[in-house]
Amino acid sequence: MKKLYLQFIWHMHQPYYKEASTGEYLLPWVFLHGIKDYLEMPRYYELYDIKGTFNFVPSLLIQLEDYKSEDVNDRLIKLIKKDVKTLEDKEIEFLVPSLFMANLKNMISSSVRYKELYDRYSGSEKSENKLFIFNSQEILDLEVHFLIAWTGAFIRSESSFIKSLIVKDMNFTEDDKRSLLKILFGKISYIFEYYKKLSDMGRIELSVTPYYHPIFPLLLDMNCAYESKKDIKLPLENLRLDEDAKWHLNEGVKEFERIFGVNPTGVWPAEGSVSDETVTIFSDKFKWCATDEDVLGNSLGIDLKRSDNRKRLYKRYIFGDEKISVFFRDKYLSDLIGFTYANMEPVEAACDFIKKLQHIYEICDFDPIVSVILDGENAWEFYKNNAFDFFSALYERLMKLDFIQTVTPKEMLKADGVKLKKVVAGSWIYGDFTTWVGHPEKNKAWEYLYEVKKDLIKLKGDDNIEEAEKFLHIAEGSDWFWWYGDDHYTVQAGTFDYLFRSNLINAYRLLNENVPGFLYEPIKKNGKSIQSISKPKNYIYPKVNGRIDSYFEYLGASRVNLKYDMSSMNVGESILTSLVWGFDERNFYFCLELDKEKVNEDDTFVELKILSPFEHVIKYYFKNGKIESSISDDLFQIVYEEVLEGSIGLNLFETKRVSISFCVVRGGAILDRAPVYNPLEIKLDSLDSKDWLV
Structure with a gap:
């Protein structure tokens, strides 16, 4: 009987939020997604007879290790842990806006008390006193509600204590807050063990991304960006950073093996970014890699949106000397989960997804391999109940369908394959690299990076050079370049700019060298934003x-x-x-x-x-x-x-x-x-x- 092989690959990643000189985490997203998503997403693979793949970035793993301890040096967590009556004015100025960093519809409005405090905050006129409209009890209530809002559906439903706090809704105590934090940190400390357990059970496969999430092809050869966008404007002078790219790969695999105790069979390159040279290097270490359908369309010279070409997406491709398989992401199906289904009723969305799989099954005269690859953490707060109802409806139905089999890429390595002669360099966003290079701000960030690299080459013999190079490698991550330019917006863009430059600055400080003045100049320009x-x-x-x-x-x-x-x-x-x-x-x-x-x-x-x-x-x-x-x-x-x-x-x-x-x-x-x-x-x-x- 013909089968449709469905592989979910969930990409787990956060930028490296630790400030270089102090070791303080400036943004709390690793902790928040740790309590909301990193245990939640794999739980379905224990409850349902399905399989999936979880891809981890090593720089996320080492941050999660820090968050096993309640004494983690996180700016926001430290303030939440303080007795609210001891908070200073400047601490309240930072704390109060942070406690509303949650989805209004699904996270704040589910509590009468949280929504009441939000309405008062958002409705107050801007003034010097705007942040001081809450008394100590109200700030304490905000802190507890913020933590509960970011807690996953499984943790909330399985903890009688958290359920009692939800019912209580207001007038929380410091003891309530301390007990809640203890539960949440305990959950984070269990994350690695849980993934190992599911991997040993054969329910999930674990894969890896190079260490600090770099755009690997651009490190190898910046000029490869011309392959997918011929008019892109690159930095005036660029360097090949071959050794840096290989460091991210080799050290990333070592970190992954240290934490999970298994050798990864596959790799999801940061942002699905690949090139001929990238996949060739991967083939010496991995059995499979994955990228986006736009890369396949560019590589084959066809439009995959055309119905007569579409079925070519659903095959295993074999690259080069046949050492590595390449799977290509179905952008349409992946984006439905990432962006569309949050606005539909869960059962309706699940049925729609399966209907689209049925269509793929019918148009293919072979066993199609459908790769659904997306962020494993950032979309779920936009669903009701952290997407619990959607995933439950979807997985229950997938289990009962004979024509669909959920698989991992490792299980598909012997499937019929098609030779892929050329990989046109590109990523999962537009099939090119314009998200990370081409805009004057993005190019300036690369120029800063290149200047620091040239200085570190001159200082190769220094005893601290390896530690200094680590901070350069952090700055090579994709996230900093993402927020430069005018294609993305966040109120925290200035923090990302600061973190990027602070890593480069710290490389000089470790070597007792003078810091170039340009590194103190912000790259991100303040301007009117959509928000x-x-x-x-x-x-x-x-x-x-x-x-x-x-x-x-x-x-x-x-x-x-x-x-x-x-x-x-x-x-x-x-x-x-x-x-x-x-x-x-x-x-x-x-x-x-x-x-x-x-x-x-x-x-x-x-x-x-x-x-x-x-x-x-x-x-x-x-x-x-x-x-x-x-x-x-x-x-x-x-x-x-x-x-x-x-x-x-x-x-x-x-x-x-x-x-x-x-x-x-x-x-x-x-x-x-x-x-x-x-x-x-x-x-x-x-x-x-x-x-x-x-």
Whole structure:
């Protein structure tokens, strides 16, 4: 009987958050994902008769080792551990905003108390006293709720103590907080043991990424970036960092073997980044590697989005002298889990995924190998219940289907293979390297790196050179380059810039050398970002006709550039480009600019969701102008010609704080969404320059 072999590869990774000179963790994401995801995700593979692969970055593993101890040197954790009555003003200034670093819909709003405190915080006017609106008891309640919100569904459901805190909801004690922290740190200390157990049981395979998550092909040869994007602008002078690349590979494997006690059979290169030279080097150490379908399309010179080419994705490819197999990620299926299914009912999403697997099975006249590869940690807070309901529904159904078999890549090494002669250099984002090089800020970071490397080469004989080179290797990680430029946004971009430069600075300090002055100059330029935009300055009175008739029509409105990524993750296609919005005494107006060539099909529509606080939905079909709406048509207008322009009566909104989101849908699949996760939150009650936030 023909089979569809389904392999899930979950990539576990966080940047290296430790400040070079002090050893302090400046951001708490390793701890937070440790209690929410790193035990949660493998648990399904114990409960269900399925198989999967977990890929670990060694730099994450060594950070998790630090978090086994409650005395970890983490800036936020140290403040949470303090008795709230002893907090100083400057500590409260840092602590309070941090305690709202959680998804509003799924993590904050599930608690009456947490949501009440959030509303008070977000509704308070910006002033010097904004951070001091809470008393000690309220800060303590915030701390406990923050920790509970970041705790995985399994841990919450299996701990009677945590369940009692959820029921209590407020007036927590310092003893409550200490007991909760003790449970959570205990869970983190069990992570490695749990993965070893599941690996020994044969339920999961463990694979690795080079040590500090570098873009391996760019270390080997920066010029390989031209293969997938011929007009990319590279740093003026670049170095081959062959030895550095091999250090990341060899030392990464050693660290992995030390922690898990097994030799990894496969590798997921950071960001799925590969090249001919990269895969050749991997073939001496591994039996398989994986990358993205865009790389396969470039390498074969075909468009894999075309239905007649699609089935070529679902094969095992054999590279070079047949020492290594290469599997290619189904971008569409992976992105459905990463970005789309969070907004669907769990059973509906699970059934949709299986329906799409059924289609692949039917179009292939061979046993297809379907590789679903994505982040194993960053998407789940955007699902209800940390995606527990979705995964439970999906895995229960997969177990019962005879035509699907879940497998690991190691089990597919003897499957029929196709020779792959050439690997065009690229990654899992756009099939190229523009996320990490090409923008002036990204290129400057590489130039800083090259200057430091040249100095370290001159100092090769120094007793501390190996320790200094370690900090250079940390700076070679992909994450720093990700946040430079204008393609991604985070309020913590300045921290990432500082961490990148602090590692390079520390390399000089270890060698008692003068630090070059340029390393003290921030690379990241402060500028207006999508997540902090001024309100409209004036009432606007546009004519809703699908055109912008003049510059003055939206003068004083607020403009949002939707091409900025509003999260730490990257979604595939960009259709929505910008949003202009404002209001007058009676109406809320919006003007949505988009890529017209990508929406001119019969089943393509834009969906506008309004939460106020009840959900209203308007769908506009581009081809025929058909409108489906939960709103009476005398309360809104929508016209599409050059832009999608609309007005909605203000009397529809039950509050002056309104959340909206847009998505483009075709054939039931979401092609683009803005914002990617959380809706835009706007205020309709005043005209001034105070900020509103996503």
